[in-house]
Amino acid sequence: MTASSGVTSTLSRLRWKRRSIRWSGSWPVRVVPMLPSAVAALLEHRQAPSPWQGFEHVRGRANDISQARPELGHATNAAAFVGRREMSRGLFLDRRVFLISYDPLADLSGQIVESILLAVGPVGAGIALEYYFSTVDNERFGCGSKITHNITGLFGVMEGADSDLRTGLPWQMVEIHEPMRLLVVVEQTPAVLTEILARQPALQELIGNAWIILAAKDPLTATIQQYCPRRGWLPWTGRSVLPQVARSRDWFAGSSEPLAPAMLLGAA
Amino acid sequence: MMVDMLRHLPDWVWLVPGLPLLALSITGLRVLLGRATGDAAEPLTARLASLAAFGGLLLLLALDLLAVLDEVPGHRVVAYWFSGSNWQGSFSYLMDELSLSLATLVALIGWLVMRFSANYLHREAGFHRFFIILSFFLAGIQLVLLAGNGLLAFVGWEMCGMSSFLLIGYAWQRPVATGNALFAFVTNRGGDAGFLLALGLAANWLGSFDWQAINQSGVLTLVNARLLVLGFVIAALAKSAQLPFTPWISRALEGPTPSSAIFYGAVMVHAGVYLLLRLSPLLAQVPDVMLGLVAVGLMTAIYAWLCGLVQTDVKSALIFATVFQVSLMIVAIGLGWTTLATVHLGLHAAWRAWQFLLAPSWLSLTRGRPAPAPAWLRQRQWLYTAARCNVSGSTR
Numbered sequence: 001m002t003a004s005s006g007v008t009s010t011l012s013r014l015r016w017k018r019r020s021i022r023w024s025g026s027w028p029v030r031v032v033p034m035l036p037s038a039v040a041a042l043l044e045h046r047q048a049p050s051p052w053q054g055f056e057h058v059r060g061r062a063n064d065i066s067q068a069r070p071e072l073g074h075a076t077n078a079a080a081f082v083g084r085r086e087m088s089r090g091l092f093l094d095r096r097v098f099l100i101s102y103d104p105l106a107d108l109s110g111q112i113v114e115s116i117l118l119a120v121g122p123v124g125a126g127i128a129l130e131y132y133f134s135t136v137d138n139e140r141f142g143c144g145s146k147i148t149h150n151i152t153g154l155f156g157v158m159e160g161a162d163s164d165l166r167t168g169l170p171w172q173m174v175e176i177h178e179p180m181r182l183l184v185v186v187e188q189t190p191a192v193l194t195e196i197l198a199r200q201p202a203l204q205e206l207i208g209n210a211w212i213i214l215a216a217k218d219p220l221t222a223t224i225q226q227y228c229p230r231r232g233w234l235p236w237t238g239r240s241v242l243p244q245v246a247r248s249r250d251w252f253a254g255s256s257e258p259l260a261p262a263m264l265l266g267a268a
Numbered sequence: 269m270m271v272d273m274l275r276h277l278p279d280w281v282w283l284v285p286g287l288p289l290l291a292l293s294i295t296g297l298r299v300l301l302g303r304a305t306g307d308a309a310e311p312l313t314a315r316l317a318s319l320a321a322f323g324g325l326l327l328l329l330a331l332d333l334l335a336v337l338d339e340v341p342g343h344r345v346v347a348y349w350f351s352g353s354n355w356q357g358s359f360s361y362l363m364d365e366l367s368l369s370l371a372t373l374v375a376l377i378g379w380l381v382m383r384f385s386a387n388y389l390h391r392e393a394g395f396h397r398f399f400i401i402l403s404f405f406l407a408g409i410q411l412v413l414l415a416g417n418g419l420l421a422f423v424g425w426e427m428c429g430m431s432s433f434l435l436i437g438y439a440w441q442r443p444v445a446t447g448n449a450l451f452a453f454v455t456n457r458g459g460d461a462g463f464l465l466a467l468g469l470a471a472n473w474l475g476s477f478d479w480q481a482i483n484q485s486g487v488l489t490l491v492n493a494r495l496l497v498l499g500f501v502i503a504a505l506a507k508s509a510q511l512p513f514t515p516w517i518s519r520a521l522e523g524p525t526p527s528s529a530i531f532y533g534a535v536m537v538h539a540g541v542y543l544l545l546r547l548s549p550l551l552a553q554v555p556d557v558m559l560g561l562v563a564v565g566l567m568t569a570i571y572a573w574l575c576g577l578v579q580t581d582v583k584s585a586l587i588f589a590t591v592f593q594v595s596l597m598i599v600a601i602g603l604g605w606t607t608l609a610t611v612h613l614g615l616h617a618a619w620r621a622w623q624f625l626l627a628p629s630w631l632s633l634t635r636g637r638p639a640p641a642p643a644w645l646r647q648r649q650w651l652y653t654a655a656r657c658n659v660s661g662s663t664r
Binding site for chain 2: 064065066067068069145146147148149150151152153154158159160161162163172175
């Protein structure tokens with residue numbers, strides 16, 4: 001907003017100057033020194049589109065037949081939170097976390113979280129690993145660049161008129177993805193989770209072989225422990241203080257790289 | 269007043285192929301100097317290429333206006349190139365109803381494809397290479413359309429063949445792509461041999477490469493005219509993928525979608541039809557060759573229809589539909605219906621360009637299921653195999 005008003009004011013100043021010196025014949029002398037600031041204001045304006053402009057831009061791309069990047073899908077996915085809303089409220093997570101609602105206080109036996117994990121584990125691992133492998137070796141595990149793809153039988157793609165069917169994700173979908181395994185943070189005690197793990201071979205396969213990483217956030221004490229397949233539960237020690245910003249835009253504006261989480265204080 | 273200004277324009281028609289050449293030289297220089305790297309270098313390349321295409325379109329529209337308001341510019345010699353004992357090569361352009369209308373259409377399609385490609389090829393490793401080759405092609409095809417003599421048209425013809433080869437092999441890391449590029453290139457050289465033969469005969473017998481001289485009636489004996497026209501016919505059949513040259517075009521779909529659209533869907537595949545339309549007065553002198561064209565066109569139509577029935581991928585299905593329509597144009601020319609063929613060419617080029625550009629979006633456009641090959645074809649094993657064999661994979 002500030003940038004656009006900067007442009008308007010610079011331009012209106014220019015216009016005003018122009019009008020007042022129209023007959024003096026020396027307007028270039030006065031106007032030309034102002035041009036760099038006007039250009040800078042315009043450039044600044046171009047770099048930071050308003051959220052509405054951004055929305056319109058993305059919506060336009062979705063209907064553009066020349067666009068090989070219509071949406072980002074699950075690109076940059078990094079973690080899944082299974083817990084109460086308080087766990088993530090007021091956090092800027094850079095659209096990288098799956099949020100699954102779950103109330104641990106109403107589930108002392110762990111039956112509910114067991115069924116949640118049986119769904120979240122394979123699905124989350126499937127998504128995260130598809131992105132992971134398509135990113136680390138796009139030619140082999142992904143399907144390469146979209147631009148030579150040829151739709152075959154309305155069910156798949158091949159390259160040109162003659163190749164094997166290509167599987168995995170195209171390069172255009174994973175170009176901003178950081179390959180990493182999914183971190184599943186569950187709001188439940190390690191004891192309950194250990195019991196579930198012992199019961200469920202599907203979860204043992206995923207977590208015991210480290211295809212996904214499991215962490216437990218104690219519902220009462222809020223301490224976090226991470227599960228290591230070899231050594232069991234290990235206390236998590238990391239920086240627990242997050243940068244604080246007023247609004248998410250203050251954190252992401254002007255940056256296209258993956259961002260660390262931040263606390264949002266609200267726009268009040 | 270305006271017409272007076274427009275009257276100077278035909279002398280500037282060389283800008284239509286010239287502007288894309290200028291754009292590709294600048295981009296090529298930037299690549300050579302290492303300036304063309306990263307996202308920031310892309311807009312300049314894309315804008316130069318589409319600006320050059322748009323400039324050509326504007327110039328042609330102005331020439332069309334002149335042709336409508338005043339008179340058709342006709343044959344203009346812009347510069348002399350070189351000369352032999354009894355002939356000379358010149359940069360001459362023929363701007364008549366046929367060439368102006370088709371050149372305008374091609375300029376429009378070229379400009380739209382450039383605009384499409386700027387988004388489509390974003391962040392590709394071959395981004396600048398693609399625009400250089402596409403500009404080269406645009407210059408070549410405009411030379412074919414606007415040239416006033418066979419020699420200049422042959423230069424454009426070769427530029428098209430070369431850029432076609434380079435874009436089929438766009439993904440040069442894939443052996444299939446480079447193999448198919450070579451296949452298409454070699455097949456097209458067969459047609460070029462015919463073109464060269466005809467040019468040599470024209471130089472020898474007529475002392476000129478000008479279309480008007482070649483099209484003159486009563487100069488050549490029937491035998492000579494037949495031989496001369498056969499050379500051009502071979503060139504046209506190869507370029508327009510008629511039998512026996514058809515297999516190259518189904519292997520030519522390895523490049524990025526917009527290049528498939530402009531080369532094999534919309535523009536280059538029609539170059540052969542255009543050559544025959546250009547030479548229709550000469551063709552009219554040899555009715556037996558016209559009869560041959562009808563036969564070849566009909567055979568190709570049946571073949572393309574048969575192949576089209578069994579294709580499973582969208583690009584191959586489109587390419588056989590294209591070959592089918594082109595063969596109908598050849599039949600129309602053989603029957604002497606040149607106006608019909610011209611109109612057919614223009615409508616088909618525009619429609620097919622749109623279809624090819626839409627091909628990547630096909631999954632989101634349709635909810636239907638592809639129709640299987642008809643039962644009568646599936647039951648005849650040898651016929652089915654013959655139709656499938658056109659896809660290079662099944663021949664290996």
